[in-house]
Amino acid sequence: MNTRFLLYITIGLMSLTGCAHKNTSTAELLNTYWKLVEIKGTAxxxxxxxxxxxxxxNAEQRVAGSDGCNRLMGGYQLSGDSLQFTQMASTRMACLQGASQADLIGVTLPQTARYAIQGEQLELRDASGAVIARFKAVALP
Known part of the structure; x- marks a missing residue:
């Protein structure tokens, strides 16, 4: 009897463990705060x-954010997995730190041709399919 009980407990725990590791949640492209975690292969x-x-x-085909130094704003065009940023602009603050990274972000975003979302991660890809930026969805309070 104890062996059978242990077998049932083991099978039950294995089933729960398998379910706990499945991550089916997928963030939405629109109206999600996307935190930039990697640009051109660099953290x-x-x-x-x-x-x-x-x-x-946002749903009105506008994009807003920050490059870490300046505020970013502009538009985007979306069709299927095709994504292009348009009319991008930014403020021009004098940044003592992070200016080169901010410049890289400003140059990279317009190179976007496609996007992919896997779970809570957004990848931007250029026309050749290379990943040029990675973002993580962040829940806001």
Whole structure:
């Protein structure tokens, strides 16, 4: 009897463990706060006393965010998995730290041709299919 009981407990725990590891949640492209974590293969650094690089795309085809130094704004065009940023602009603050990273973000976003979302991660790809930026969905309070 004890062996059978242990077998049932083991099978039950294995079933629960298998379910616990499945991550089927997928963030939505629009109206999600996307925190930039990697740009052109390099991890993103957040400088002291500056905003983290991020973006939010809204349903009115507008994008807003920060490159870590400046505010970003512009438009986007979306069709299937095709994504293009248009009319991008930014403020021009004097940043003691992170200016080169901010410049790289400003140059990279317009190179976007496609996107993919897997779980809570957004990848931006250029026309050749190379990943040029990675973002993580962040829940806002």
């Amino acid at each position: 993103v650094a957040v400088s002291d006393n500056q905003r983290e690089p991020h973006m939010v795309l």
